[in-house]
Amino acid sequence: MKKCNLLLFALLLSTFTLFSQAKWETLFNGKDLNGWKVLNGTAEYEIKDDAIVGNSKLKTPNTFLVYDKMYSDFILELEFKVDDGLNSGIQFRSNSFKDFKDGRVHGYQCEIDPSPRAWSAGIYDEGRRGWLYPMEKNPKSKTAFKANQWNKVRIEAIGNSLRTWLNGMPCANVLDNMTATGFIALQVHQIEKDEQVGKTVQWRKIRICTQNLDKVKTPYKKEIYQANCIDNTVSDEEKSAGWQLLWDGKTTNGWRGAKLTTFPTGGWKMENGILKVLNSNGGESTNGGDIVSVQKYKNFELSVDFKITDGANSGIKYFVDTELNKGEGSSIGCEFQILDDQKHPDAKLGVKGNRTLGSLYDLIAAPENKIFRKSDFNTARIVVQGNKVQHFLNDKLVVEYERNTQIWQALVNYSKYSVWPNFGNAETGNILLQDHGNEVWFKNIKIKEL
Known part of the structure; x- marks a missing residue:
């Protein structure tokens, strides 16, 4: 009897093993x-x-x-x-x-x-x-x-x-x-x-x-x-690394107009997880106006997915001081340029390409051989550690510089920002998305404080 039970057990075990493999x-x-x-x-x-x-x-x-x-x-x-x-x-x-x-x-x-x-x-x-x-x-x-x-x-x-x-x-x-x-x-x-x-x-x-x-x-x-690649979410792995959403994909929480105490009532649209600055014929901050993060940041890594329309101009600014430039135009800060280099005239202005896509606007040019997909979303990444700053476009380093130095001040003095005292040297500042009158889409706006 015991022998039969052992044979039956062995048969069941082999059957289970077969089906579990x-x-x-x-x-x-x-x-x-x-x-x-x-x-x-x-x-x-x-x-x-x-x-x-x-x-x-x-x-x-x-x-x-x-x-x-x-x-x-x-x-x-x-x-x-x-x-x-x-x-x-x-x-x-x-x-x-x-x-x-x-x-x-x-x-x-x-x-x-x-x-x-x-x-x-x-x-x-x-x-x-x-x-x-x-x-x-x-x-x-x-x-x-x-x-x-x-x-x-x-x-x-x-x-x-x-x-x-x-x-x-x-x-x-x-x-x-x-x-x-x-x-x-x-x-x-x-x-x-x-x-x-x-x-x-x-x-x-x-x-x-x-x-x-x-x-x-x-x-x-x-x-x-x-x-x-799940839009407007932070994965468990990202959370453990310190990432958080700067825009939640649905609401205006954490954002306001650069020259307002609330979010603009027009000029921007949130649709299907995409934050859109709407077209207004190319005017700089003349429609809804720029928007800024309510919180200010010091040392950080910022990642933003963006997609441009034909001939579009926009930008991502950091170390923004919204108390400067209360008049017309955009708020003042260091800018990761977003531009259609082929169709927008600004690409040929400035000095040696320093107004092209990925550049530190009007200061340091990104290389011409950039990885850029006009028909798709692209990723801008900005890393700030003290005075050292890096721009990445689609995971490739395109700009690197150091603030608060004599070389930095010489660059500023030769740019449109020379009129703004101590430009780019602030210890902290807001993050800004620019309304330059062209339709540009943003999503997956994430930040990690360093």
Whole structure:
């Protein structure tokens, strides 16, 4: 009797173990494209040496080879190899709807990028928001890609967490809640040059796990930066680092007009989590006027996502003294310039480009080779530690300077700010968003006091 019980226990244990183990599903059998279909473009896919080969083609938009099944939480692994001069990607949690851009494939993409930019395994939001995790957020991972060799990528999409690895190196770490379910797809990117015709990107050993993910997911470590892409929120990781919302995404709490005791009654609009300064034909602080934080700040890191319209001009100011300039025009402070460099005339004024996007307005020019996406949101970041100040645009340092020095004073004396006593040297000041009469959008306004 005891022997039978032991056998029954062993059988139950083995059954439990079998069903509790992670199971991997192969998406490509190495022989044919059963279960896959082409969407959007007309680039061609074929099979060679147990791999799917995508062939670049002129005069066709991005072409996607889509696996005909939807996935929510999963771990995806595969290998890819790409020719120099191409760009490609692996779509996940992606979709194609007739009522969204006439069926254009859109959703998360794990980047394949053999260029010197080296953003492979970054996360891009194809057809929607653009870059969620460019590899400037984790520059160490730029060394993971192996040119002209097979590269192994791992994507873990579990709940709101999206993480990638390339050849075993952690690359992207995104927190996002826009899309919970979608398909897997392989991309042949649109090409524009004759010399790119015939270049290929290849994929093989494609497999996915959707069950018992706790057994195979990578334990979470705070080893790389996490990008919180859930608008106007502060993640647990951000909270632990000291970040807080400067604008809550809904109300005027914490803000007032620069020349008012309350928030302006016009000129600004809060809509769907976006704070908009409205168009008023380019006048400087002539409509709703600038708005400032109620609180003043000394040492801080400020992050603001912004998007411009054609020809727009605006700015983010700091060390603002609202008691200065009670008359016409904007309140006085150091300014991270926001500008359409191609279409606004101010870009060609000032001295050697010191009024262009990302510059310390009228004082220090940002470089011309900036990372900027006019059709998408961009991130301005300002870091102040004592007299040392840095401007970052989309995670790239574009301006660095030190206040309260002879060099600083010489810069000020040669600028439009020379008429303001002790300009830029204040110990504390307000944060300001500028009304320059053009429509500009802001969101994800966060600050961390240092």
